[in-house]
Amino acid sequence: MSIIQISGLKKQYSGNYVLKGINLTIDAGQIVGYIGPNGAGKSTTIKILTGILSDFEGEVTVLGMDVNKNPIEIKQLIGYIPEQAALYEVLSPMEYLQFVGKLYQLEEKIITTKANELLKLFDLADKTTVRMNGFSKGMKQKVLLISGLMHNPEIIFLDEPLSGLDANAVILVKEILSQLKNAGKTIFYSSHIMDVVEKISDRIIIIDKGTVIADGSFESLQQQASLGSLENIFTSLTGGSEQHQHTAQQFIDVLKS
Amino acid sequence: MDNWLLKILLSLVKLFAKRDIDFEKLQIITQTKIIMDRRRVRVSYKQQKNKEQKNPLLITLLVYAFFGLIMGFMIAFTKPFLLSMIFFHSYLLFMMAMTLITDFSTVLLDTADNQIILPRPVNSKTIFVARLVHILVYLLQFTIALALFPLIAIFIWGGISAGIAAFFTILLTVALAVFLTYLLYVMILRFSNEQKVKDIIGYFQIFMTLLFTVGFQLLPRMINFEEIMRTFTLHWYSYFLPPVWMALAIESLQEFNLDMLHLSMIACAVLVPLFTFWVMIKYLAPSFSRKLALLQNDQVSLKTREKKQVVKKTLSSLFSTLLCNSASEKAGYEMVWKMTGRDKGFKLQFYPSFGYIIVFVFIIVFKSSSNFNATLQSLPGSNLFLWLIYLPIFSVSTSKTILPYYENFQASWVYQSTPVKYPGQLISGSLKALLTKFFLPIYLLLFAFAWYIWGNNIIDDFIFGFFNNLIIFFLLEILSVHHLPFSQQQNIKEQSGRFVKVFVQLISIAALVGLHYLALKINWLVSGLVIVAAFIGYYLIQKIKSLRWKDMTI
Numbered sequence: 001m002s003i004i005q006i007s008g009l010k011k012q013y014s015g016n017y018v019l020k021g022i023n024l025t026i027d028a029g030q031i032v033g034y035i036g037p038n039g040a041g042k043s044t045t046i047k048i049l050t051g052i053l054s055d056f057e058g059e060v061t062v063l064g065m066d067v068n069k070n071p072i073e074i075k076q077l078i079g080y081i082p083e084q085a086a087l088y089e090v091l092s093p094m095e096y097l098q099f100v101g102k103l104y105q106l107e108e109k110i111i112t113t114k115a116n117e118l119l120k121l122f123d124l125a126d127k128t129t130v131r132m133n134g135f136s137k138g139m140k141q142k143v144l145l146i147s148g149l150m151h152n153p154e155i156i157f158l159d160e161p162l163s164g165l166d167a168n169a170v171i172l173v174k175e176i177l178s179q180l181k182n183a184g185k186t187i188f189y190s191s192h193i194m195d196v197v198e199k200i201s202d203r204i205i206i207i208d209k210g211t212v213i214a215d216g217s218f219e220s221l222q223q224q225a226s227l228g229s230l231e232n233i234f235t236s237l238t239g240g241s242e243q244h245q246h247t248a249q250q251f252i253d254v255l256k257s
Numbered sequence: 258m259d260n261w262l263l264k265i266l267l268s269l270v271k272l273f274a275k276r277d278i279d280f281e282k283l284q285i286i287t288q289t290k291i292i293m294d295r296r297r298v299r300v301s302y303k304q305q306k307n308k309e310q311k312n313p314l315l316i317t318l319l320v321y322a323f324f325g326l327i328m329g330f331m332i333a334f335t336k337p338f339l340l341s342m343i344f345f346h347s348y349l350l351f352m353m354a355m356t357l358i359t360d361f362s363t364v365l366l367d368t369a370d371n372q373i374i375l376p377r378p379v380n381s382k383t384i385f386v387a388r389l390v391h392i393l394v395y396l397l398q399f400t401i402a403l404a405l406f407p408l409i410a411i412f413i414w415g416g417i418s419a420g421i422a423a424f425f426t427i428l429l430t431v432a433l434a435v436f437l438t439y440l441l442y443v444m445i446l447r448f449s450n451e452q453k454v455k456d457i458i459g460y461f462q463i464f465m466t467l468l469f470t471v472g473f474q475l476l477p478r479m480i481n482f483e484e485i486m487r488t489f490t491l492h493w494y495s496y497f498l499p500p501v502w503m504a505l506a507i508e509s510l511q512e513f514n515l516d517m518l519h520l521s522m523i524a525c526a527v528l529v530p531l532f533t534f535w536v537m538i539k540y541l542a543p544s545f546s547r548k549l550a551l552l553q554n555d556q557v558s559l560k561t562r563e564k565k566q567v568v569k570k571t572l573s574s575l576f577s578t579l580l581c582n583s584a585s586e587k588a589g590y591e592m593v594w595k596m597t598g599r600d601k602g603f604k605l606q607f608y609p610s611f612g613y614i615i616v617f618v619f620i621i622v623f624k625s626s627s628n629f630n631a632t633l634q635s636l637p638g639s640n641l642f643l644w645l646i647y648l649p650i651f652s653v654s655t656s657k658t659i660l661p662y663y664e665n666f667q668a669s670w671v672y673q674s675t676p677v678k679y680p681g682q683l684i685s686g687s688l689k690a691l692l693t694k695f696f697l698p699i700y701l702l703l704f705a706f707a708w709y710i711w712g713n714n715i716i717d718d719f720i721f722g723f724f725n726n727l728i729i730f731f732l733l734e735i736l737s738v739h740h741l742p743f744s745q746q747q748n749i750k751e752q753s754g755r756f757v758k759v760f761v762q763l764i765s766i767a768a769l770v771g772l773h774y775l776a777l778k779i780n781w782l783v784s785g786l787v788i789v790a791a792f793i794g795y796y797l798i799q800k801i802k803s804l805r806w807k808d809m810t811i
Contacts, residue, residue: 052375072378080376086369090296091289102285103377131296148376 003028003155003186004049008058011044018044020210031181033201034190041210042190043083046157050080063154076104079153081144083160089133093119093143097150104151118146137164156180158189174200258401259291262394270386277382286374286387291394297363321402329410338415340489342504345407346430350500352403353434358441359462361395366454400431419511426503429530433499436533439541446548459601466605467612502526580689585677589686593742594694602664610655614699617648636710640777645703646722647770650729653696657733660687661740669744680741681804687742688734717784724790725769731797736761738810
């Protein structure tokens with residue numbers, strides 16, 4: 001059963017199309033990696049799917065509901081974890097989670113117990129009532145993860161979920177994501193690099209300049225790449241091409257001069 | 258106060274709420290916003306450095322209430338009543354607009370809400386009402402702080418009808434202030450990007466800080482209230498000014514004077530704010546939020562600067578080649594020159610104390626403003642120019658005390674990671690930068706002023722004084738703990754050595770000024786001492802240059 005359906009999705013900012021006709025169908029219970037270089041349109045797609053952006057062309061349904069017709073119902077059932085640690089820094093993690101939890105209509109008591117336990121699991125137990133202005137990016141990212149998952153959503157959207165986390169936290173988050181998948185949740189995350197998370201993804205979608213250029217499991221993408229058709233994309237995303245070698249050589253030459 | 262204002266507004270919303278508004282979510286959003294308002298650090302009163310103040314907002318409100326109290330007394334003692342009303346409404350309009358621009362702008366221009374609240378299940382009407390309630394709470398508490406005491410004063414000295422009228426004109430003035438702020442934002446956003454907007458707001462903040470510290474000392478001395486009260490008349494152009502409408506509207510109701518002039522003024526007082534408010538809601542606000550949304554998504558176009566990246570000789574590199582003789586010193590010089598012009602923290606702390614030079618000059622040279630011309634004529638016979646020579650260093654030396662502190666102080670790792678043998682050269686470079694950037698211009702300006710009044714025979718005094726100032730400045734560095742520029746975290750503990758430093762500063766200045774004063778009695782002595790002073794100055798800077806890492810406190 002398809003849980004997300006996108007057909008003919010276009011989005012423009014003052015005449016510039018950042019999405020040029022995206023068609024996707026995503027099944028429930030999968031981890032989907034949405035990958036592309038910076039400025040490819042990843043964040044824009046996620047913002048449309050989560051109902052943050054509402055003026056676009058095309059049709060988008062999430063959980064069988066139209067994003068523009070039932071945004072509130074959809075938002076209640078999905079979780080969104082934004083990039084670049086956007087949260088209210090003058091609040092403490094507990095205050096912030098209370099705030100977000102109440103917007104999801106959770107009860108205060110439940111939020112308190114859940115937040116305490118989850119913060120403890122993320123090693124933030126001693127910082128529950130400290131204001132977040134002094135937090136590192138990784139610590140804020142942890143609070144954001146909790147705030148987007150606390151209401152136990154069906155679909156989880158993550159925008160660059162691992163940026164700023166330390167190695168242990170990365171492993172923990174990856175484990176959390178695959179266990180969420182085992183529990184039947186759908187996970188849709190974006191990233192600009194083919195990082196380690198590729199191994200937990202069931203499906204990888206690569207977009208560039210607003211169009212989908214590759215779609216499939218990691219293995220099938222690798223096969224296609226070795227045949228040549230996807231080589232350019234892969235190298236542009238993973239690095240290590242001749243072009244890069246050349247640039248590196250020039251770099252060294254300038255240092256010597 | 259904000260809490261019960263919120264309660265009142267929320268119960269009003271509850272009374273008239275339409276079905277679309279989710280009341281519980283409205284409540285939690287507005288409550289959170291108000292907590293955040295309380296915690297936002299106010300720029301104008303950043304002087305006290307304790308980091309996590311419990312409620313900076315309350316302090317601001319109390320200060321405003323205190324101003325209000327003064328304004329209340331002013332209303333009581335100013336005649337005619339109309340004049341005091343014009344004063345009061347101008348003051349209210351100005352303070353409200355300034356507060357909105359400098360303080361509330363961070364809230365209005367914040368795009369974090371889009372990321373934090375929009376993905377949650379809250380409908381847009383609730384978000385809109387929450388924003389409205391939040392802004393109203395903010396406006397109302399500042400209105401109360403600013404206008405409560407003046408309003409009481411109007412009731413007592415203007416009568417009940419004037420008081421009731423003033424109640425409405427206060428609200429109308431606030432509405433006008435909101436409109437003016439919005440207009441400013443839309444105009445800035447139209448012509449520039451988000452960074453520019455923040456810069457411009459930064460300048461407003463510096464201006465506000467200057468006004469709070471310097472303006473309140475200076476304005477009463479410059480404006481002759483008695484003179485104004487005696488000769489007060491309304492010129493034709495004053496009828497275009499909103500505070501005049503408001504004041505005349507109050508007067509008209511106070512005296513039941515309903516002639517053509519007063520009626521038209523009432524019309525202006527009521528209709529213009531309402532009309533501008535309508536324009537704001539209909540046109541400005543939507544265009545404003547559209548622009549803001551664009552700013553957020555249009556990051557690519559923001560970051561590209563104009564292509565012409567030709568390296569041109571800047572003023573700082575020109576001076577550094579002239580004044581510095583080693584690469585480290587040059588590095589220190591140019592870095593300090595550029596950073597002091599760009600770091601908002603430094604500018605906010607230093608410029609107000611810079612402004613004090615003007616205040617002191619006024620206070621000392623023109624002790625009273627009433628006989629301005631008489632003072633000017635008696636000046637050439639006096640030795641007051643000594644003050645002009647030695648005043649600037651008081652303010653400029655604070656720049657040296659502020660210099661080590663920087664928000665992003667970790668960046669100072671470059672000092673240690675690079676092979677700097679004599680960190681003292683970085684310090685001597687930074688001292689030279691501070692002297693040429695802040696001390697020299699004001700010193701030359703004061704010299705020009707002194708030369709105009711006292712003539713040629715003070716030239717040698719200013720040369721001697723120049724070297725003495727250098728000695729004081731360098732001596733301060735030698736006697737204090739050595740920090741590299743922009744390398745320290747701002748904290749409270751640092752204050753301890755302050756007293757000793759100020760004491761040494763005073764003693765050395767007193768000794769040098771005393772010497773200078775005594776030297777005035779013998780004609781040739783000042784010129785002779787110039788050489789001695791120059792030599793001492795040279796010796797001191799050499800000493801600073803040779804400071805090593807073990808002399809530094811990191």
